[in-house]
Structures are given as C-alpha cells and as structure tokens.
Amino acid sequence: MATGEPPIVSAPQLSARRRRGIRVTGLQAGVVMAVVAVAAGTFFEVGPPEAYGICMACHGRDLVNSVLNSLFSTDLVVAPAALVFPLLTTVGVLIGAFAAAVTSGEFRFRTPRRPAKSFVYGALVMNFGLLAAGCSTRLALRTSAGDVLGAIGFVAMAVGVVVATIWMRRRATR
Amino acid sequence: MTVGAIASLVAGIVIGFFGQRSRMCFIAGIRDWILVRDTELLKGLAAFLLVGWVLFPVAGLLGGDADGTFADPVTVTVLLSVVGGLGVGVFSVRVEGCPFRQHVLGAQGSGNAMMYLAGFLSGAVVFHTLVAPLLSRVLI
Numbered sequence: 001m002a003t004g005e006p007p008i009v010s011a012p013q014l015s016a017r018r019r020r021g022i023r024v025t026g027l028q029a030g031v032v033m034a035v036v037a038v039a040a041g042t043f044f045e046v047g048p049p050e051a052y053g054i055c056m057a058c059h060g061r062d063l064v065n066s067v068l069n070s071l072f073s074t075d076l077v078v079a080p081a082a083l084v085f086p087l088l089t090t091v092g093v094l095i096g097a098f099a100a101a102v103t104s105g106e107f108r109f110r111t112p113r114r115p116a117k118s119f120v121y122g123a124l125v126m127n128f129g130l131l132a133a134g135c136s137t138r139l140a141l142r143t144s145a146g147d148v149l150g151a152i153g154f155v156a157m158a159v160g161v162v163v164a165t166i167w168m169r170r171r172a173t174r
Numbered sequence: 175m176t177v178g179a180i181a182s183l184v185a186g187i188v189i190g191f192f193g194q195r196s197r198m199c200f201i202a203g204i205r206d207w208i209l210v211r212d213t214e215l216l217k218g219l220a221a222f223l224l225v226g227w228v229l230f231p232v233a234g235l236l237g238g239d240a241d242g243t244f245a246d247p248v249t250v251t252v253l254l255s256v257v258g259g260l261g262v263g264v265f266s267v268r269v270e271g272c273p274f275r276q277h278v279l280g281a282q283g284s285g286n287a288m289m290y291l292a293g294f295l296s297g298a299v300v301f302h303t304l305v306a307p308l309l310s311r312v313l314i
Contacts, residue, residue: 022195026218029196034225036185042238044181050244056273061298076302085179092186094281100194101282112285121269122293123300125262130301132258136200136272144226147244149251153259160263161204
C-alpha cells in the first residue's frame with residue numbers, strides 16, 4: 001500500500017519542475033491570431049476598411065485620434081470602423097499580455113535603458129506603418145486577404161527586415 | 175459600431191494572451207531565421223498568412239463581410255506602400271520587435287517597450303498633423 005509512503009518529490013520541487021503558465025508555440029499563436037483577425041473583421045464590425053481585424057498601428061491611431069477629437073474637438077483622421085466608438089485592440093493586447101505575464105510569473109518591471117531611442121523608433125515605426133496603411137500584422141493580414149497593395153507593403157517589410165538584420169550582423173561581427 | 179469596440183477589446187485580450195505565451199512577433203520570425211536558422215516564429219508568420227488566406231473566402235461564404243474589394247494600386251500608393259513597408263521592417267528590427275510584440279513586452283514590464291509605445295502613439299498625432307498634410311501637398 002502506498003498510502004503511508006512519503007511523497008517522492010516535495011511540493012516546492014514539484015512546482016519548480018512544472019512550467020508555470022501554458023506553453024504556446026509560434027505556429028499555434030499564428031493560427032489563433034489569424035482566426036481572431038478574420039473573425040473580427042468579417043463578423044464583428046471591425047471595419048471598414050477591409051482586412052482591418054488586427055492592426056496595432058491603425059487601431060492605436062484610431063484610439064488616440066478619437067480621444068483627442070472628443071477632448072479638444074479636433075478633426076484628426078479615424079477609420080470608418082472607429083467613428084462612433086474607438087477600437088480597443090491595443091488596450092486588449094495590453095490586458096491579455098499582462099494577464100499572461102502575471103499568471104506565468106514573467107511580469108517584471110525593467111527601467112528603460114534607452115528611453116529616447118525607443119521613443120523615437122516607436123514614432124518612426126508608427127509613421128511608416130501609417131504610410132503603408134498597416135503595421136507588420138495588418139500587412140500580413142491584407143496579403144492573405146488578397147490585397148495587392150498590402151502584399152507590396154508586406155514584401156517591402158520583409159526586404160527591410162532582411163536588409164536590417166544582415167546590416168546588424170555585419171556590424172556585430174566586424 | 176459599439177460591437178466593433180467590444181469585439182476588438184476581446185480580440186485584443188485573446189491575441190495578447192497568446193502573443194505573450196508564444197513570444198509571437200511578425201518580424202522576429204524572418205530575423206531569427208537569418209541569424210540562427212530558428213523557424214519557431216517564422217512558422218507563426220507562415221501560419222498566419224496561410225490561415226488568413228483560407229479563412230477570408232470561408233468567412234465570405236458564411237455571410238461575413240468579406241467582399242475582397244481593395245483599391246487598385248497606382249504609382250503613389252505603390253510608392254507609399256514600398257517606403258512604408260521598408261521603414262516598418264528596418265526600424266522594427268532596430269528596436270527588436272514588431273508593434274504587436276512591443277505591446278506585449280510593454281505589458282510584461284519592459285520599460286523600453288513602454289517608451290516605444292509612448293512614441294508610437296505620439297507618432298500617430300505627428301503623422302496626421304504634419305507628415306500626411308505635407309505628403310499630400312507634395313505628391314498630389
């Protein structure tokens with residue numbers, strides 16, 4: 001009978017051995033994001049424009065601009081989908097990722113090491129993203145929806161990534 | 175239209191959760207493959223493209239709003255897409271993550287990512303008050 005025997009591993013050992021939080025592969029995340037993006041855009045009024053289900057740049061722009069418009073009665077551009085009420089994708093991502101980080105014990109505040117550089121790069125990515133009408137996520141989404149311009153933007157983004165990565169590696173190994 | 179707001183919040187929570195658990199990033203897939211031949215995130219990008227390509231027509235058949243009509247490319251929009259795409263690619267690599275990944279990093283406590291997000295949102299205002307009016311004057 002095993003009832004009287006001590007447990008083979010103690011409780012702290014067990015919890016240390018078990019990975020905290022569920023594990024999701026990149027492949028699974030890609031599938032889930034595509035399903036969510038298509039469903040939001042086609043069935044849940046996240047649009048027009050077409051293929052607007054997920055866009056970190058455009059939805060962030062819509063949120064900021066509609067808040068500013070209502071506060072200061074300015075007339076900044078918002079997408080038709082966000083005219084009545086702003087899209088909250090960016091807020092949702094922050095909530096979801098925060099919940100995932102806290103439940104898995106991965107939340108840790110780290111003071112910014114390069115605050116000014118990060119700020120400027122953020123502003124640059126937003127501006128280039130709005131030029132191409134989409135962040136990297138929406139460029140991929142538009143490509144899969146059959147938008148030629150989206151595909152052109154996606155290919156340009158991929159070329160930009162390749163060039164910047166090779167450049168970065170050259171500088172690091174020189 | 176409030177349906178869209180609620181749906182986008184829920185969609186954001188779902189993808190934010192999965193994005194944090196998987197470290198999903200739309201530029202790091204390509205970068206990691208070039209640097210160390212790691213395909214983990216590249217598979218995610220490929221899956222996103224493939225599943226989207228399959229599901230858009232399916233959603234249209236099921237009565238979803240997917241008519242698939244997009245603006246025809248003209249010289250100006252092609253130029254903007256190329257320049258914009260290149261800029262997003264290059265600067266996302268420089269800052270080590272696509273906008274989606276930066277939101278996730280900010281939510282798990284990265285100060286750099288929080289500064290990035292502050293710049294990102296300010297950038298939208300800069301774009302619509304300075305860059306877009308200037309460009310429309312030059313290009314059109």
